[in-house]
Amino acid sequence: MLDSLPLILSFLMAGVPPTVLATVGGIALTVVLSAVAGLALVSRHRAVRAVSRVYVEFFRGTSEVVQLFWIFFVLPALVGYQIIPLGAGILVLGLNHGAYGAEIVRGAVRAVPRAQHEGAVALSLSPWDRMRRVVLPQAVVEMLPPFTNLFIQLLKSTALLSLVVVDEVVRRGQLLVPNLGVGEKLTIYLVELVIYLVLALLITAGMRLLERRAAARVGRVPATGVAT
Incomplete structure (x- = not known):
């Protein structure tokens, strides 16, 4: 068992870059979609809220695996353009987790005390300036802890990319398992667990740093809960 560890470790570590790339790309898309859809959910325009709600409920209510198969196998047959496996994976990760993130954004914006909104109105700030300078800085502090959990969940979901033959950690492990x-x-499975744990801890450390900075900007003390 220990004799094979160096070989197994080096083979699985070759899958870390695709896993990290899928995670970073998925997180970037998640942040964008969460912000757009989340703010749309609190829009004063019913049509905007309705479109955002359809997006959120569709991607929260359907299987992530089926979404991946649709984007990678079905969509190319419909549009005549084949998406590369990693690109399809990033797109699914972003679309799926962005739907969950939209609810985080909506809840955080709604959690800002009404007095803050009223004070911004009293200062004659435009709706955009009220959101940008008063509401969002406070809402971001509330968003970051649940986003930490969401990003860790996204990291773990990158294992789904093995289904479309992306050469990530789980796929590398699958190549080693036969005949062992x-x-x-x-x-193999122990090393995979450790790799995901280390990556999750890195995400947690980075988000904790962002939490402290965001809290300091609005004069708050960040929460000290542990992300899971």
């Missing part, structure tokens, strides 16, 4: 003994299989 029980000891080597246990080592």
Whole structure:
């Protein structure tokens, strides 16, 4: 078991860059979609809220695996353009987790005390300036802890990309498993667990730093809960 560890570790580590790239790309798309859809959910315009609600409920209510298959296998047959596996994975990760993130944004914006809105109105700030200078800085502090959990969940969801043959950590492990003994299989799965744990801890550390900075900007003390 220990004799095979260096070989297994080096083979699985080759899958870390695609896993990280899918995670970073998925997080970037998630942030954009969460912000757009979340703010649309609190819009004064019913049509805007309705469109955003359809997006949120569709991607929250359907299987992430089926979404991946649709984008990678079905969509190219309909439009005549094949998306690369990693691109399809990033798109699904962003669309799916962006739907959950939209509710985080909506809840955080709604959580800003009404007195803050009224004070901004009293200062004759435009709706955009009220959102940008008063509401969002306070809402961001509320958003970051649940976004930490969401990003960790997104990281773990990158394992789905093995279904479209992206050469990430789980896919690399699948290539090693056949014809190995029980000891080597246990080592593979243990190393995979450790890799995901380390990446999750890095995300948590980065988000904790953002939480402290965001809280300091609005004169708050950040929460000290542990993300799961």
